Amino acid sequence: MDSLGLMKNLSQVSPGKILLMVLDGLGGLPHPETGKTELETARTPNLDGLAAKGVSGLAEVVSPGITPGSGAGHLALFGYDPLRFTIGRGALEAVGIDFDLRPGDVAARGNFATADRSGLISDRRAGRISNEKCAELCRLLDGMAIDKVKILVRPVREHRFIAVFRGGGLGDGVTDSDPQQIGVAPKEVTALRPEAEGLAGVANEFIARVRKALAEQHPANAVLLRGFAQRPELPHMGELCKLKPAAIAVYPMYRGLARLVGMEILETGSTLEDEFSTLKQNYDGYDFFFLHVKWSDSAGEDGDFERKVRVIEEFDSALPGVIELEPEVMVVTGDHSTPAVFKAHSWHPVPVLVSSRWCRPDAVRQFSESACLGGGLGHFPATRILPLAMAHALKLTKFGA
Amino acid sequence: MDSLGLMKNLSQVSPGKILLMVLDGLGGLPHPETGKTELETARTPNLDGLAAKGVSGLAEVVSPGITPGSGAGHLALFGYDPLRFTIGRGALEAVGIDFDLRPGDVAARGNFATADRSGLISDRRAGRISNEKCAELCRLLDGMAIDKVKILVRPVREHRFIAVFRGGGLGDGVTDSDPQQIGVAPKEVTALRPEAEGLAGVANEFIARVRKALAEQHPANAVLLRGFAQRPELPHMGELCKLKPAAIAVYPMYRGLARLVGMEILETGSTLEDEFSTLKQNYDGYDFFFLHVKWSDSAGEDGDFERKVRVIEEFDSALPGVIELEPEVMVVTGDHSTPAVFKAHSWHPVPVLVSSRWCRPDAVRQFSESACLGGGLGHFPATRILPLAMAHALKLTKFGA
Numbered sequence: 001m002d003s004l005g006l007m008k009n010l011s012q013v014s015p016g017k018i019l020l021m022v023l024d025g026l027g028g029l030p031h032p033e034t035g036k037t038e039l040e041t042a043r044t045p046n047l048d049g050l051a052a053k054g055v056s057g058l059a060e061v062v063s064p065g066i067t068p069g070s071g072a073g074h075l076a077l078f079g080y081d082p083l084r085f086t087i088g089r090g091a092l093e094a095v096g097i098d099f100d101l102r103p104g105d106v107a108a109r110g111n112f113a114t115a116d117r118s119g120l121i122s123d124r125r126a127g128r129i130s131n132e133k134c135a136e137l138c139r140l141l142d143g144m145a146i147d148k149v150k151i152l153v154r155p156v157r158e159h160r161f162i163a164v165f166r167g168g169g170l171g172d173g174v175t176d177s178d179p180q181q182i183g184v185a186p187k188e189v190t191a192l193r194p195e196a197e198g199l200a201g202v203a204n205e206f207i208a209r210v211r212k213a214l215a216e217q218h219p220a221n222a223v224l225l226r227g228f229a230q231r232p233e234l235p236h237m238g239e240l241c242k243l244k245p246a247a248i249a250v251y252p253m254y255r256g257l258a259r260l261v262g263m264e265i266l267e268t269g270s271t272l273e274d275e276f277s278t279l280k281q282n283y284d285g286y287d288f289f290f291l292h293v294k295w296s297d298s299a300g301e302d303g304d305f306e307r308k309v310r311v312i313e314e315f316d317s318a319l320p321g322v323i324e325l326e327p328e329v330m331v332v333t334g335d336h337s338t339p340a341v342f343k344a345h346s347w348h349p350v351p352v353l354v355s356s357r358w359c360r361p362d363a364v365r366q367f368s369e370s371a372c373l374g375g376g377l378g379h380f381p382a383t384r385i386l387p388l389a390m391a392h393a394l395k396l397t398k399f400g401a
Numbered sequence: 402m403d404s405l406g407l408m409k410n411l412s413q414v415s416p417g418k419i420l421l422m423v424l425d426g427l428g429g430l431p432h433p434e435t436g437k438t439e440l441e442t443a444r445t446p447n448l449d450g451l452a453a454k455g456v457s458g459l460a461e462v463v464s465p466g467i468t469p470g471s472g473a474g475h476l477a478l479f480g481y482d483p484l485r486f487t488i489g490r491g492a493l494e495a496v497g498i499d500f501d502l503r504p505g506d507v508a509a510r511g512n513f514a515t516a517d518r519s520g521l522i523s524d525r526r527a528g529r530i531s532n533e534k535c536a537e538l539c540r541l542l543d544g545m546a547i548d549k550v551k552i553l554v555r556p557v558r559e560h561r562f563i564a565v566f567r568g569g570g571l572g573d574g575v576t577d578s579d580p581q582q583i584g585v586a587p588k589e590v591t592a593l594r595p596e597a598e599g600l601a602g603v604a605n606e607f608i609a610r611v612r613k614a615l616a617e618q619h620p621a622n623a624v625l626l627r628g629f630a631q632r633p634e635l636p637h638m639g640e641l642c643k644l645k646p647a648a649i650a651v652y653p654m655y656r657g658l659a660r661l662v663g664m665e666i667l668e669t670g671s672t673l674e675d676e677f678s679t680l681k682q683n684y685d686g687y688d689f690f691f692l693h694v695k696w697s698d699s700a701g702e703d704g705d706f707e708r709k710v711r712v713i714e715e716f717d718s719a720l721p722g723v724i725e726l727e728p729e730v731m732v733v734t735g736d737h738s739t740p741a742v743f744k745a746h747s748w749h750p751v752p753v754l755v756s757s758r759w760c761r762p763d764a765v766r767q768f769s770e771s772a773c774l775g776g777g778l779g780h781f782p783a784t785r786i787l788p789l790a791m792a793h794a795l796k797l798t799k800f801g802a
Binding site: 001003006010358360361362363374376377378379380384386387388389390391392396397398399400 | 471780
């Protein structure tokens with residue numbers, strides 16, 4: 001039985017609250033001059049205090065050697081096996097702009113592109129049109145109806161948009177129209193399985209109608225679609241775990257991921273301070289909070305070691321305001337590593353700390369990759385973080401009589 | 402392949418003996434004043450000596466965060482994945498009174514209850530009748546035959562009994578007759594799947610006949626049945642592992658669990674001393690012994706930290722008598738944690754030590770939760786304890802050529 005099956009069978013309501021704080025891309029690698037990672041370099045008296053009283057470990061997000069994307073990383077932290085529950089590209093793109101993808105919706109990533117007179121693609125990105133132009137063209141195309149299907153079109157950035165096919169009981173499993181090269185015509189969308197015939201027909205009709213609607217919009221006179229994917233069917237976390245879960249995240253992608261597992265999305269501002277005050281204002285209304293801190297990952301991606309250190313230190317400084325709320329369980333971890341020296345997501349396991357009065361203490365006195373290696377949680381799969389948090393909040397009954 | 406599959410393929414007979422000693426509920430949590438767990442507090446020179454020469458670790462009984470019941474905990478120690486092999490409530494209750502449940506038997510937990518003149522339940526426990534009265538009523542009801550099914554009835558305690566449906570090729574999967582409330586009639590037992598129709602019919606007929614048989618027995622004039630469950634089909638440990646296994650346990654539940662996996666049950670007295678002398682007397686007749694020590698768990702459940710410490714110390718004092726038998730492999734562990742400060746089973750992993758001349762030694766010099774955390778066995782699933790014991794007793798051949 002996987003973590004979710006266990007949660008479904010064993011979860012019970014208890015008064016304690018769980019606070020899952022995710023520092024995106026938290027795990028790091030040593031700075032070549034100091035031999036210390038970002039987290040080891042940062043001055044973090046509050047995190048160290050939680051680690052000293054709590055229990056720590058290292059979590060494998062997907063499996064050893066596998067670098068997680070943001071979707072996979074967060075699903076694992078929410079208890080969903082990312083190897084079993086996958087989010088298709090189109091669905092992830094929709095989630096990434098906070099689009100409220102509904103069950104049955106099929107989403108595709110789109111590019112505005114340039115087609116020459118004979119219909120061959122001469123620029124796959126239409127000269128990278130502006131965000132404003134993209135939004136204008138999306139408004140033009142939005143809301144088309146083909147058979148029983150309504151097609152919603154929303155801008156992403158520059159030449160990128162999403163097309164969401166809603167209604168008509170569509171199945172997914174179709175090929176891309178994007179040929180991924182220039183000098184050729186867009187491809188016909190074809191069904192990879194019988195249930196997807198309807199979607200293929202509607203997609204081709206949509207593409208044809210768009211060509212007409214965009215005829216005068218050169219260089220953005222064509223569209224290329226790829227990564228058609230249905231909204232993944234994820235069991236509702238609140239129902240499985242008998243929780244009332246809420247998400248606090250500045251960036252749309254993470255709100256979208258939380259929405260996919262059924263969390264309520266709390267309105268917040270654009271800073272860590274805003275996120276923490278949203279937590280305080282809503283503290284009484286929920287018993288599980290996912291709080292997402294994006295800037296550690298951005299600094300890692302930019303290769304900015306010092307900035308990642310500062311983000312961690314700022315988070316640490318703000319922690320006392322959270323600790324005084326006295327949640328029954330606090331978890332601090334990352335959804336993957338983004339070492340600044342690597343400038344990208346990496347496969348290295350992520351440090352995890354669990355703080356609760358029911359922790360069996362270990363020798364960890366500092367929250368860091370090297371200390372977590374000897375922590376009481378050991379080296380374990382990230383999908384087990386949720387069961388551990390639930391257990392420490394007394395939200396799980398005994399397994400077997 | 403799970404542990405059992407590996408045992409089946411790789412096990413071989415060897416002269417060495419394995420002694421698995423289970424201190425029930427061994428794992429603990431720190432005393433708030435000393436910061437030391439029960440095991441860390443206890444003076445255990447003999448266990449520490451075994452740990453120093455052997456290899457130690459921490460085992461997850463079910464999976465991280467999951468609190469094991471006694472059945473699940475012991476199955477894991479015997480090598481059976483407790484998530485795959487589950488023991489239904491009725492079957493566990495039968496096992497718990499040492500009833501020899503046979504393949505095909507379906508057991509239900511029963512309450513003697515009080516029904517008013519119109520058949521509505523006015524007391525689900527018949528005023529908690531005495532053990533003697535319960536035994537008397539069980540004798541009255543025992544041995545009924547309905548179609549090809551014989552119904553065996555045995556007392557448990559006060560108003561509680563078991564009813565075992567034997568013969569007739571019954572399948573399980575039926576609802577309870579116990580309505581779990583008063584002022585209503587008992588429920589009709591209904592089949593949850595076609596194979597269980599026969600059982601449902603026999604159970605309803607049994608309940609009706611019991612009502613007549615108990616008509617003059619007010620307040621115990623009705624029965625309520627729940628948790629109908631077949632004896633789980635567990636492969637025989639002796640056959641899988643090419644062992645002759647025996648169990649020494651004072652409490653019936655643990656003898657029953659050992660019987661379910663095919664161990665022979667040795668007669669013993671009511672003290673640890675009795676158990677150790679049973680071991681000595683039968684030492685030549687078997688090559689695998691499961692020895693169960695209950696009192697550490699009872700003390701933990703009672704929240705009696707000092708008593709749990711004493712149980713561990715008493716066990717340690719008696720150990721030299723076992724060590725001088727020179728078993729090839731000794732394993733000391735728990736089936737779950739029962740921290741005295743928690744007063745219940747908990748999810749925390751259990752300390753394990755393996756002692757054998759073939760251990761690769763580690764730095765552990767004291768048998769304790771904190772020391773085991775750095776032990777050579779690492780942090781591993783409890784189902785792997787049996788393969789480790791088998792390996793150290795040279796009872797496993799190579800895997801693959």
